[in-house]
Amino acid sequence: MERVLKVGILALQGAVAEHKRSIEKAGAEAILVKRVEQLSELDGLILPGGESTTIGRLMRHYGFMEAIPAFYASGKAIFGTCAGLILLADHIESGETAHLRLMDMTVMRNAFGRQRESFETDLKVAGVADDLRAVFIRAPLITSVGSDVEVLAMYQDEIVVARQERLLAASFHPELTEDDRLHRYFLDIIKATV
Numbered sequence: 001m002e003r004v005l006k007v008g009i010l011a012l013q014g015a016v017a018e019h020k021r022s023i024e025k026a027g028a029e030a031i032l033v034k035r036v037e038q039l040s041e042l043d044g045l046i047l048p049g050g051e052s053t054t055i056g057r058l059m060r061h062y063g064f065m066e067a068i069p070a071f072y073a074s075g076k077a078i079f080g081t082c083a084g085l086i087l088l089a090d091h092i093e094s095g096e097t098a099h100l101r102l103m104d105m106t107v108m109r110n111a112f113g114r115q116r117e118s119f120e121t122d123l124k125v126a127g128v129a130d131d132l133r134a135v136f137i138r139a140p141l142i143t144s145v146g147s148d149v150e151v152l153a154m155y156q157d158e159i160v161v162a163r164q165e166r167l168l169a170a171s172f173h174p175e176l177t178e179d180d181r182l183h184r185y186f187l188d189i190i191k192a193t194v
């Protein structure tokens with residue numbers, strides 16, 4: 001029998017409980033991660049949405065800036081949503097947010113401006129769904145990607161879901177809907193690593 005995957009959710013700030021619920025619904029065990037020592041028991045890690053500057057500051061304080069790249073280098077998978085996507089990026093346009101520089105892409109924070117602070121839409125996500133429900137809240141955009149990054153979804157000519165090997169990034173909040181297909185896709189990425 002397949003063992004149950006253990007997926008950590010970085011629980012320093014942000015939409016933590018919602019990701020826990022989605023991961024459990026998708027059939028894996030969710031572990032709230034507050035200390036770097038917990039990473040060793042995980043098969044994969046989610047960086048949630050929230051406030052990227054705050055999360056980045058706390059990550060630096062608690063040693064995650066070194067521990068998460070080491071976790072990735074050991075062959076594990078990471079999924080960043082919204083603020084979590086910002087934290088994965090190699091480069092952030094303007095601003096001094098501390099970030100991990102793991103994924104070869106440039107992002108712009110709060111890219112939709114004040115008029116469209118939050119909205120919902122259905123997205124076609126390659127290999128995942130033709131109509132994934134996506135909730136955007138003060139969302140970032142991916143403004144450019146390197147050659148190793150696969151673009152999985154666009155919204156009005158802008159990149160909103162991308163993957164680089166075992167890194168997955170979405171600019172919206174997949175954990176705020178009942179639609180858990182992107183979490184299941186992440187579990188499939190993890191399964192290929194264990």
Ligand SMILES: NC(=O)CC[C@H](N)C(=O)O
Nearest residue numbers: 049050051052082083138
């Ligand atoms: N919902 C979110 O995660 C928003 C991200 C937030 N605007 C930031 O830049 O950190």
